[in-house]
Amino acid sequence: MRGVGLESGDVDLAVGYFEEFDGSTHCQVLFEEHYTGMVRAGHPTIHDSLSFEQFHRTPHLVYQPSGGGHGSQENFVDRAFWQAGVERRVAVRLGHAVGISAMVSHTDLL
Numbered sequence: 001m002r003g004v005g006l007e008s009g010d011v012d013l014a015v016g017y018f019e020e021f022d023g024s025t026h027c028q029v030l031f032e033e034h035y036t037g038m039v040r041a042g043h044p045t046i047h048d049s050l051s052f053e054q055f056h057r058t059p060h061l062v063y064q065p066s067g068g069g070h071g072s073q074e075n076f077v078d079r080a081f082w083q084a085g086v087e088r089r090v091a092v093r094l095g096h097a098v099g100i101s102a103m104v105s106h107t108d109l110l
Contacts, residue, residue, distance in 0.1 A: 035073075040105045050110075056084070059091035061109040066095055 005011035006025045015030070037055070039046045046054055064074055081088040091109055094100060103109065 056086045058110040059089045061092045064093050
């Protein structure tokens with residue numbers, strides 16, 4: 001993101017997820033988020049822990065709303081798979097949270 005609005009004074013504060021921030025404005029990390037994967041109870045291959053290999057092999061359900069920094073974060077995950085030489089197995093992408101728990105609890109998706 002270019003800090004043009006901030007530099008001109010049209011914008012006083014920008015809060016969000018920015019991969020790149022150019023300009024002479026001050027940038028500060030406010031917090032860090034940690035993401036969690038979940039599977040249904042009784043999953044056939046994933047039990048108390050999740051190995052790197054299981055993460056790669058298991059088809060994913062991805063929550064990807066249109067707003068916020070989710071798209072940038074998904075790009076980061078996709079790049080990590082690409083750099084590891086592994087194709088990401090996304091079975092479902094959802095743009096809203098409705099139905100996620102039901103889909104996970106009734107499928108073998110991660």
